[in-house]
Amino acid sequence: xxxxxxxxxxxxxxxxxxxxxxxxxxxxLDDPNLLFVNAGMVPFKPYFLGQQNPPFPQGKATSxxxxxxxxxxxxxxxxxRHNTFFQMAGNFSFGQxxxxxxxxxxxxxxxxxxxxxxxxxxxxxxxxxxxxDDDEAAEIWEQHIGVPSERIQRLGMADNYWSMxxxxxxxxxxxIYYDRGPExxxxxxxxxxxxxxxxxxxxxxxxxxxxxxxxKGNFEILGDLPKKNIDTGLGVERVACxxxxxxxxxxxxxxxxxxxxxxxxxxxxxxxxxxxxxxxIRFRVIADHSRTAMMIILDGVTPGNVGRGYILRRLLRRIxxxxxxxxxxxxTMERFMNTIMDTMTPSYPEIAEQRERIxxxxxxxxxxxxxxxxxxxxxxxxxxxxxxxQGGATLSGQEAFTLHDTYGFPIDLTLEMASEAGLKxxxxxxxxxxxxxxxxAKADSQAKKHGHADLSVYRQFVDEHPTEFTGFExxxxxxxxxxxxxxxxxxQEAAEGDEVEVILDVTPLYAESGGQLGDRGTxxxxxxxxxxxxxxxxxxxxxxxxxxxxxxxxxxGDDVQALVDPAWRxxxxxxxxxxxxxxxxxxxxxxxxxxxAGSMNKPGYLRFDFNYTDALSPQQLEQIQAISNxxxxxxxxxxxxxxxxxxxxxxxxMALFGENYGEVVRVVEIGGPFxxxxxxxxxxxxxxxxxxxxxxxxxSVGSGVRRIEAxxxxxxxxxxxxxxxxxxxxxxxxxxxxxxxxxxxxxxTQKLKEAEKTIAELHRKQLLSGTAEMLAGAEDVAGxxxxxxxxxxxxxxxxxxxxxxxxxxxxxxxxxxxxLGAEDARSRVPFVVGVTKVAIDQGLSAKxxxxxxxxxxxxxxxxxxxxxxxxxxxxxxxxxAVAAVREALNS
Ligand code: SER
Numbered sequence: 087x088x089x090x091x092x093x094x095x096x097x098x099x100x101x102x103x104x105x106x107x108x109x110x111x112x113x114x115l116d117d118p119n120l121l122f123v124n125a126g127m128v129p130f131k132p133y134f135l136g137q138q139n140p141p142f143p144q145g146k147a148t149s150x151x152x153x154x155x156x157x158x159x160x161x162x163x164x165x166x167r168h169n170t171f172f173q174m175a176g177n178f179s180f181g182q183x184x185x186x187x188x189x190x191x192x193x194x195x196x197x198x199x200x201x202x203x204x205x206x207x208x209x210x211x212x213x214x215x216x217x218x219d220d221d222e223a224a225e226i227w228e229q230h231i232g233v234p235s236e237r238i239q240r241l242g243m244a245d246n247y248w249s250m251x252x253x254x255x256x257x258x259x260x261x262i263y264y265d266r267g268p269e270x271x272x273x274x275x276x277x278x279x280x281x282x283x284x285x286x287x288x289x290x291x292x293x294x295x296x297x298x299x300x301x302k303g304n305f306e307i308l309g310d311l312p313k314k315n316i317d318t319g320l321g322v323e324r325v326a327c328x329x330x331x332x333x334x335x336x337x338x339x340x341x342x343x344x345x346x347x348x349x350x351x352x353x354x355x356x357x358x359x360x361x362x363x364x365x366x367i368r369f370r371v372i373a374d375h376s377r378t379a380m381m382i383i384l385d386g387v388t389p390g391n392v393g394r395g396y397i398l399r400r401l402l403r404r405i406x407x408x409x410x411x412x413x414x415x416x417x418t419m420e421r422f423m424n425t426i427m428d429t430m431t432p433s434y435p436e437i438a439e440q441r442e443r444i445x446x447x448x449x450x451x452x453x454x455x456x457x458x459x460x461x462x463x464x465x466x467x468x469x470x471x472x473x474x475x476q477g478g479a480t481l482s483g484q485e486a487f488t489l490h491d492t493y494g495f496p497i498d499l500t501l502e503m504a505s506e507a508g509l510k511x512x513x514x515x516x517x518x519x520x521x522x523x524x525x526x527a528k529a530d531s532q533a534k535k536h537g538h539a540d541l542s543v544y545r546q547f548v549d550e551h552p553t554e555f556t557g558f559e560x561x562x563x564x565x566x567x568x569x570x571x572x573x574x575x576x577x578q579e580a581a582e583g584d585e586v587e588v589i590l591d592v593t594p595l596y597a598e599s600g601g602q603l604g605d606r607g608t609x610x611x612x613x614x615x616x617x618x619x620x621x622x623x624x625x626x627x628x629x630x631x632x633x634x635x636x637x638x639x640x641x642x643g644d645d646v647q648a649l650v651d652p653a654w655r656x657x658x659x660x661x662x663x664x665x666x667x668x669x670x671x672x673x674x675x676x677x678x679x680x681x682x683a684g685s686m687n688k689p690g691y692l693r694f695d696f697n698y699t700d701a702l703s704p705q706q707l708e709q710i711q712a713i714s715n716x717x718x719x720x721x722x723x724x725x726x727x728x729x730x731x732x733x734x735x736x737x738x739x740m741a742l743f744g745e746n747y748g749e750v751v752r753v754v755e756i757g758g759p760f761x762x763x764x765x766x767x768x769x770x771x772x773x774x775x776x777x778x779x780x781x782x783x784x785x786s787v788g789s790g791v792r793r794i795e796a797x798x799x800x801x802x803x804x805x806x807x808x809x810x811x812x813x814x815x816x817x818x819x820x821x822x823x824x825x826x827x828x829x830x831x832x833x834x835t836q837k838l839k840e841a842e843k844t845i846a847e848l849h850r851k852q853l854l855s856g857t858a859e860m861l862a863g864a865e866d867v868a869g870x871x872x873x874x875x876x877x878x879x880x881x882x883x884x885x886x887x888x889x890x891x892x893x894x895x896x897x898x899x900x901x902x903x904x905x906l907g908a909e910d911a912r913s914r915v916p917f918v919v920g921v922t923k924v925a926i927d928q929g930l931s932a933k934x935x936x937x938x939x940x941x942x943x944x945x946x947x948x949x950x951x952x953x954x955x956x957x958x959x960x961x962x963x964x965x966x967a968v969a970a971v972r973e974a975l976n977s
Contacts, residue, residue, distance in 0.1 A: 087205070087329040089173075089558060092322055093150050093220060095203055096175040099195045105177055108149040109143075113385040120381070121394050122154035123701040125250065126176030127317040128415075133180050134255035134292055136312035137549070137625075140180040147178045150322065152385075154378060158395050159404075163370030164335035166270075166327070166948045167284055170401070171378035173433075181313030185260075187287045188316045189226050193425035196287070205329060213237045213275050213283055217246040217258035222654050224290070227260070233636040243304075248290040248317075250926040255311055262287040264328055287320040287329070297594040300418045336370035344373040346423045352412035355571050358624035375401040375408075376422040377430065382512050383444045388682055388697045388790035402451045407496050419452040443679040443697070447790055450699045455494070462495035463503070470507045479508075483515020490516070491523065502892040543571055544624040547589050552627035557594040557605070557768065558726075565590040567642050571630075577642045578617075588616065588631040588640070593648045596655075597621040598630045599711070602662050603684035606654045611646040616637030641823060644955040651864040654767065657689030657799055660776045662767045664722060664798035665692045665715065666754065666902050667779060669740075670761035671713035672696065672794065675706050682740070682790050690801030698792045702784045710794070711781040719772040722757035729753060731764075739764055778802040786799075790887075853877070853885055864902070867975040870925055871902035874968045876961070883916035883955065890920040890953065903932075905939060905971055907964045915943045915958040917967075926951050935971055942967035 087095075098106050111129040115124045117212020120128065126149055133140040140147070142158020151174045154476040162169040178190065196212065199202020214233055214353040215225040228231045240246075240661040250257030255693060263276045263283040264400050292315040326338040336345065337717035345356050348369050354361065356369045358578045379401040382394070389399035402419070409418045423445055431437045437444070469485045481504050491494035504511045549567055570577050580586040588609060595618060604621030604681030609631065616633040624630055631648075632818040640646070665687045672680055676698060698963040702710075722967035729737075731751050754765040756773055770776055780802035797805045817824045820831075864871045874891055877886065886906045887933045893904045901924040917939050936947030936954035942963035 087200075087326070087415075089322060089338060091323055092205070092329065093173070093175065093433060095147060095205065096150065096320065096322075098145075098193065098203055100177045102190070103146075103191065104144040105146040105148040106142040106144070107187045108962050110150055110152045110173075113152050113154055113382060115916060121397065122156075123151060123553070124153050124155050126151040126153070126174040126319045127178065127292075128250075130180075130317070131250075131254060132313050133178075134317070135295065135430055135829060142180070144469055145182045146181045147180075147276055148176065149178075149551050152381060154382065154397075156378075156401075159400070162374050163336065163367035166185075166281060166326055169323050169335050169374055169378075171381050172335075175320040175322050176317065176318050178318075179316035181315060182355050184314045184316060185223050185291050186226050186230065188291070188318060189223070189231060189260065192287055192289055192318065192320075193231050196262065205325065205761070207264065207328070209233075213263040213265060214260055214275055215239045215241050215246055216260045218289075218552075220241055220258045220260070221245075223258070223260045232407040237275065237950040240277050242415065242509060248288065248292075249296045249305065252296070253297050255292045255310075255315070255317075256294050256307075257292040259287070259288055259289055259290040261285050264324075266323055266603065268326070281549065283329070284324055286316060286324050290319075292317045304567045305650075334370070337400060338374045338437060341373040341377060341426075341568045341968070343429055344376050344422055344425050345369045347421050348372045348409065348418075349414065351418045351421055352409055352414045354412045355570070363414060363742075367790060368412050371408045372412075372422060373426075375405045376426045379405065380423055380426050380430070380437075380444055381434075381620075383447045384434070384440055386683065386697065388447055388683065390791070401452065403455050403494070403496070406452055406455050406459075408500060411499070413500065415454070417452055419448050423448050431623060439678075446679065446699055447697065458494050459499075460637060460816050462499075465489060465493060466495070466500065466503055468927070469836070470504065470509055473509060476509075480510045480512055483512040483517075483519055484847055484852075486511050486516040487519040492521075519736055523571060531827065543574060543576060544589075544628055544630070548625050548628045551589070551591060553590065553629040554592045555629065555656075556592055557595075557596050557688075558648060560594050561652055561655060563592050563594045563648050565592040565646055565648050567640060567644045567646055570640065570642055574729075579639060580635050581639045582637060584635045586635065586640075588618075588633050589628065589646055590646070593629050593631070594632060594650050595621045595629070595648060596650075597623040599623055600765055600767045601665065601687055602658060603686070603688040604659065605650045607648065607650040607783045609633060609640075609646050609648050611640070611644055612638065613645075614646075616640065623843045644723060654689055657801075658687070659768050659770045660799040661687040661689055661692045663756065663769045663773065664776050664779050664796065665694055666756055666763055666765070666769075667714040667717045667773070667776070668692065668694050668710065668781075668794060669696075669763065670717070670756070671710040674713055675709050676702075691794055691795070693790055695787055696791045697790055699790050699952070701786070702792065702794075707781050707784060711779065711796075714779040714781075714796075717757055718773050718776050718779060721762070724769050724770070724771055724773060725755045727755065732862075733736050734764055738762055767867075778806070780805050793872060850888060852886065854879070854892055857889065857896060860893060861896055865972070866901075867972055869928070871897055871900050872905075872975060873897070873902065874971070876907040876964050877908035879909045879918075880931075881913050882910050886916055886918040887955065888955075890918045892950075894922055895922045897922050899924060901928055901930075903930060903935065903971065903975065905935070905968060907939070907943065907958075907961065907967070909961040913959045915945060915964070916949065916955065917943060917945075917958065917964070918953070918955045919947070919949075919971075920953050921951065923952070925926045930975070935974065936972055938970050939964075939967040942970060 101107050111123060115123055127721055132138040153174050154171050154490060158168045162170060163726050196205050196207045197209045200206035203932055225240055227238050246259050247839055248259040266282055266284055271279035276283040283647050293311055295308045297306040297308045323335045323338060327335045332338055333807050349356050354365060379398055380396050387394045387398050389395055420495055425435050427441055438771055466489060469470055469481060486497060486500050490497055501511055567592055570580050571587040595605040595607050599719050607618045609616040615637045616635050618631045618633045620632040622630050665685055681697045683697050686693050694695050726752055731749050734751050734753050751764050752766055753762060754769055755762045756934055777799035780797045784794045786794045813824050813827060817827050822830050860875050861872050864873045890904045900920040903925060904920040907915060907916055919932040919936040921930050930956040931951040933949050933951060936949060936956050940946040940956050940958060943958030944960040945956055945958025949955055957968055
């Protein structure tokens with residue numbers, strides 16, 4: 087049974103019993119605790135916690151959620167069942183059916199007749215586990231379903247009590263396993279062997295809320311959830327593995343084609359009995375990671391050095407490295423990506439529109455990494471050469487670590503290349519350095535975590551008093567103080583001079599979100615004035631005003647007026663609407679592959695980040711600026727429409743990530759199809775109110791992400807007028823008209839270049855003119871002509887080389903040694919040693935003498951027998967160096 091059909095059957099099974107089919111959420115949801123969605127229940131979390139009512143008429147839903155888990159990345163290909171990307175099929179009940187209903191429905195789908203829409207699994211092969219004291223679930227399995235008691239096993243908290251690993255909903259669970267037969271491991275059920283008995287479905291009886299704690303087995307239970315719920319997760323790829331009768335999850339219909347292509351491009355056979363098992367793992371890594379990388383790029387991630395971007399980079403690099411280790415010579419990514427896009431498109435039709443962008447991102451990383459590999463290889467060869475030259479046989483842990491850390495050179499490649507070069511690697515030393523680095527990173531991230539406020543102080547307000555936002559309609563609202571928080575603690579009152587966080591029932595002040603900074607304003611009552619310096623949201627619904635009491639005092643329960651600073655808001659609206667114009671203009675100029683990656687706007691200024699691999703040309707920037715200003719000039723009405731996410735997408739509105747199915751969203755429309763975005767921000771009512779938009783420029787903010795910055799409104803005007811003053815200033819010092827400035831500057835630069843060239847030439851001639859004198863001053867040391875000289879400060883390494891070459895030439899057939907040194911313009915001490923051919927024949931070597939000089943000028947040198955050079959730090963040691971060379975010639 088093909089994976090696509092396994093998905094369809096799941097959905098049908100649950101739709102028939104009244105579940106609403108909900109599309110998969112993006113892999114990237116607005117949850118700071120999760121890099122990627124890692125379970126089917128994640129988008130439903132607020133419904134389980136009772137924070138929001140589920141928008142499903144019958145209180146039941148089903149989904150097939152895209153999930154990414156990269157914690158087990160090292161396991162990929164080694165076990166038979168770990169995919170970094172997988173699809174979790176789930177059914178969810180919000181206060182409707184509970185244990186019995188969940189168990190019955192799971193069983194009937196798994197064991198149901200294939201003709202009737204089931205999966206047709208043999209009931210005799212199914213085993214189940216339940217939580218230690220969950221007699222109720224055990225009884226349902228045994229009495230109601232008829233699973234013999236010896237196939238029902240009990241496990242503890244770590245295995246059969248499910249939570250997200252962080253505070254949130256949780257509960258005991260029951261897992262269903264499939265016995266793959268004796269060839270996969272030993273008898274005895276899931277507690278004996280979780281490879282032979284493969285977990286396929288987890289039924290979570292979500293009835294509790296967990297608090298802080300560590301990991302899976304050690305956390306506090308805060309209490310009951312408002313309702314008893316069901317959350318289940320069936321591993322689609324695992325069921326596919328069983329139903330397709332293949333050995334592991336990498337060989338199912340969706341991934342096997344990538345393995346086939348990998349065989350073709352690497353020239354190595356999968357499962358070749360004559361080659362090492364490690365090759366098979368590499369094939370599986372390529373298949374698994376190609377899919378994960380593709381799906382992550384589809385959802386808007388680009389490679390980078392932190393967070394999601396880093397995971398993507400790591401996946402792509404592991405693919406490239408595996409392919410190379412299997413024997414691939416050139417580029418392979420395009421084939422892998424095309425293949426996986428082909429197999430995944432039937433279930434994810436949106437891939438079709440994004441093919442070009444996905445390829446572009448993946449291929450750019452491949453090109454960059456191949457370059458890294460090249461320079462890494464060069465460095466490796468140097469390091470290996472040095473080890474050998476010193477008669478060693480082991481590359482140090484430090485070298486391996488530097489290759490890894492600085493050049494992104496994977497350790498197994500270093501190991502492989504070292505073994506080819508007949509060397510060992512100090513792996514222990516390498517791992518020690520790696521462990522130290524991980525410990526440093528951990529300490530850093532913990533420090534960051536503790537820097538964050540403890541959110542529990544807001545909890546009661548989030549649950550009981552979500553803030554009512556009135557700022558779309560008015561700038562002043564009458565409100566009541568619901569809470570005051572000082573230094574992370576709830577307090578009853580605040581006095582003059584205090585810095586407090588104020589929670590109001592109603593507020594017109596915008597809280598930072600969607601890239602727009604929070605409003606500034608005041609909270610006033612009688613003689614009391616608080617200045618609001620920032621407004622932040624806790625969760626989606628609680629507004630927290632960070633304020634200073636400037637006059638008077640405030641008590642919880644006080645009636646107050648909350649006022650937005652009108653000038654701030656005016657300019658903030660301009661900047662936010664300008665951001666939409668820039669976004670629309672950008673897509674008009676660059677096409678739809680330029681996907682938004684983030685934005686920030688505040689009064690007068692905006693920046694907009696987007697996924698794009700190339701730098702923008704000045705012409706493109708000019709065009710974007712022109713289109714934006716034409717949109718201002720068109721004086722379009724700005725409309726906001728509230729509708730469902732599905733409807734908004736159908737209208738063609740651009741959605742970022744993080745919106746949930748069923749949510750009511752706000753669409754901001756400027757000029758009809760020109761700009762339509764999901765947005766909760768504040769906007770002008772006509773585009774002309776934005777005022778001029780001045781693009782400042784564009785830059786790179788990480789691999790594949792570019793940033794455009796612009797001013798809006800009066801700030802644009804100020805910026806442009808400052809620019810004009812600058813140009814006028816330059817023009818007047820050039821004694822030219824403004825429009826002649828570029829030409830004049832170009833001519834000046836050209837002249838300067840020529841003058842620099844002439845000076846350099848004169849300098850060289852001057853230096854060379856001194857060679858006769860130097861030769862005349864040559865010492866005869868044991869029959870060798872020894873020419874040495876400290877050149878004037880500012881002489882560069884290349885001058886020394888020229889001079890040494892000339893001197894050597896002039897020494898001709900005589901045995902001669904030249905040692906020159908100087909302090910250059912950057913206070914480094916370059917030095918050069920030259921040895922004539924006859925002197926080499928007598929056993930002298932420039933390389934060895936350079937090593938002697940290096941010792942005295944606090945540096946080192948290297949090169950060949952006839953010419954060597956180096957750099958030191960202490961010119962004061964040069965005369966001693968000369969003496970040491972003299973001694974060496976004498977001995
Ligand atoms: N949330 C559970 C899991 O991820 C079941 O869906 O396993």
